[in-house]
Amino acid sequence: MEILVASEAGTLHALTLDDDLTPTSSQRLDRAEFAGFAASVEAERPRWVWADTAALYPELLRAGVRVQRCLDLRLCHVILRHAAPESFDAADAWDVPLLPEVDAVPSLLDDLEDMARLGDVGPDDLLAERVRQRDVLATVADPGRLRFLLAAESAGALIAAEIAHDGLPWDLGAHDAILTDVLGPRPRPGSRPRRLEELARQIQEQLSAPRLNPDSPVDLLRTLRRSGLDVKSTSKWELRELQHPVVEPLLEYKRLARLLSANGWTWMDTWVRPGTDGRRGRFFPDYVPGGVVTGRWATSGGGALQLPKQIRAAVRAxxxxxxxxxxxxxxxxxxxxxxxxxxxxxxASRGADLYQGLVDTGIVDTRAHAKVAMLGALYGATTGEAGHLMPRLLRAYPRATGLVEDAARTGERGGVVHTWLGRTSPPPPAAWRETQGLATQPDAGESAERRARQQARDWGRFTRNFVVQGTAAEWALVWMAQIRLRLADLTDLTDTADRPHLVYFLHDEVIVHTPARLAEAVAEAIGDASAEAGRLLFGGFGVEFPLDVAVVEHYGEAE
Known part of the structure; x- marks a missing residue:
């Protein structure tokens, strides 16, 4: 059974659909009635269908109602739009651009250009989109896999909303103590912490520039050059190459300034809510499921995907x-x-360390070389140490290396590639195709041809890793969905006071907050979910996905 929930002018419309997506009943609901209605029918395990999970599900969570499954039509539309573009008009109200229309080759970490919510979508339009998506699925080569991806993507939307509602437990006192130990006492507004002020003075003295502001890249670059240092930027990678006494305090200043700006006292005041009733404070990550072109999650604020090791001890149960x-x-x-x-x-994957598995089979001599070689295969390295090691991987693993090589060649020709479940890479932008076309003209110069070849190789590197990174994101989605199911089995789903729950996700890492008495059961459930995710995606093929699992009081203990 599916229950389609549409929002129009502040009123909700709930349509019950049969297997043919024909409405069998309909009712109007005030917003205040939504949670009670959802709670009354959730025992029947319906699939909730709505335009945007993030627009409706938080209302249910605030009322203490959790649903088991849904279909997020906004996220599903993005996937289907690129899997079967011929089935959609050139312009569509449901479209969410996958990539900005720019000349540059995209990064695999590019956020989607427009993650704005759809707003009100009436029942007729919502039902029409649901039917259209069903019909588009029937046109693709492997509808079963793509249907699985849509379900996993929608489950991810539920998980993201639940994490945003529950929050990551955070010890404000521990966070302040970490900052004080590293930076010095909290300064007055507009002032530097003591340690940064000390480093700033050292930098000024080393460069004979008493008015230098190390926080200004323009000012710093100008001063470095005036001091006889040939640098093109103030990046830490370039600064490390310099032989000058200013390098050490400058790199330390940049490191601590980054901590202060990204996770300092202002961040703590903004993003962490103080605890009540014996609970820790809470950091509420604002995840954006499907916010990266490969299907990885992004964030729209707070930096949940970049919690540095320095402050992880503040994440405390x-x-x-x-x-x-x-x-x-x-x-x-x-x-x-x-x-x-x-x-x-x-x-080689059958064990805790795949890289060591490469060493044990004699492909490479050290674990470090194994890692370099494998990353070179995934990202298309042709020079340096990775390029030197690549022929060994090509001979040892022809199927694996052949898959990414084929993806790269497809990208270089301007084609699209697909993840295991069918997420489709974006096509090259118009400017890319124009450059490739100009290079084929009879009067094309050497520079035009060189630029076209470089752009083709760049796009090939993008598609090479897209298939792998995107499939890894799919595995992680299924893993989290399986964790969520197993956690629900440990306690009553409605028992919010004593319920283990996911509180953090970072690409291939999760954190579950659980009553201590259930910790070992939760650890076992997470391991079982990993095995099940591998089975659901890849059947009985013998690849292992071993986990490093730790039961701790604070995140820093898990390092």
Whole structure:
């Protein structure tokens, strides 16, 4: 059973749909009635269908109602629009651009250009979109896989909303103590912390520039050059190459200034809500499911995907609770082995360390070389140490390396590639195609040809990793969805006071906040979910996804 929920002029419309997506009943609901209605029918395990999970589900969560499954039509539309573009008009009210229309080759970490909510979508329009998506699915080559992806993407939307509602437990006192220890006492507004002020004075003295502001890249670059240092930027990578006494205090200043700006006292005041009733404070991550072109999550504020190790001790369980932290080792090479059905690479995956598996089979001599070689295969390295090691991987793992090489060649020709479940890469922008076309003209110069070849290689590197990174994101979605199901089985889903729940996600790592008495059961559930995610995606093919699992009081203990 599906229940379609539309919003129009402040009123909700709930339509019950049969298997043919024909409405069998309809009712209007005031917003205040929504939670009670949802609670009354959730026992029947309907699939909730709505335009945008983030626009409606938080209302239910605030009322203490959680649903088991949904279909997020906004997220599904993005996937289907690129999987079957011929099935959609050139302009569509449901369109969410996957990439900005720019000349530059996209990064695999590019956020979607427009993540604005759809707003009100009436029942007729919502039902029409639901029917259209069903019909588009029937036109693709492998509708079963794509249907699985739509369900996983929608489950991810539920998880993101629940994490945003529950929050990551945060010890404000521990955070302040960390900052004070590293930076000095909290300064007055507009002033630097003591340690940064000391470093600033050292930098000024080393460069004989008493008025230098180290926080100004323009001022700093100008001063470095005036001091005889040949630098093109103030990046830490370039500064490390310099032989000058200013380098050490300058790099330390940049490191601490980054901590202050990204997770300092202002960040704490803005993003962490103080605790009540014996609970810790809470940081509420604002995740954007599907916010990156590969399907990885993004954030729209707070930096949840970049919590530095320095402050992780502030992520602390409530009294009587624990954090269960789990991450999967080398997820992308393992996914590549499964996608390509490469038996040799799958054999190397059977253990906690795939890179050591490469060493044990004699492909490379050290774990460090194994890592360099594998990352070179995933990202298309042709020079340096990775380029030197690549021929060994090509010979040892022809199926795995062949898969990413084929994806790269497709991208270089301007084609699109697909993840395991069918997420489609964006086509090259118009400017890219124009450059390639100009290079084929009879009067094209050498520079035009060189630029076209470089752009083709760049796009090939993008598509090469898209298939692997996107499939790894799919595995992570299924893993989280399976964790969520298993956590619900440990306690009554409606028992919010004593319920283990996901509170953090970072690509291949999760944190569950749980009562201490359930911690070991939660750890086992997370491991079972990993095995099930591998089975659901790749069947019985023998790739292992081993986890590093720790039961801790604070996140810093899991390092």
């Amino acid at each position: 409530d009294p009587g609770w624990r954090l269960v932290v789990a991450d999967v080792a080398q997820i992308e090479p393992r996914v590549l082995a499964a996608m390509s059905r490469d038996d040799a690479l799958a054999a």
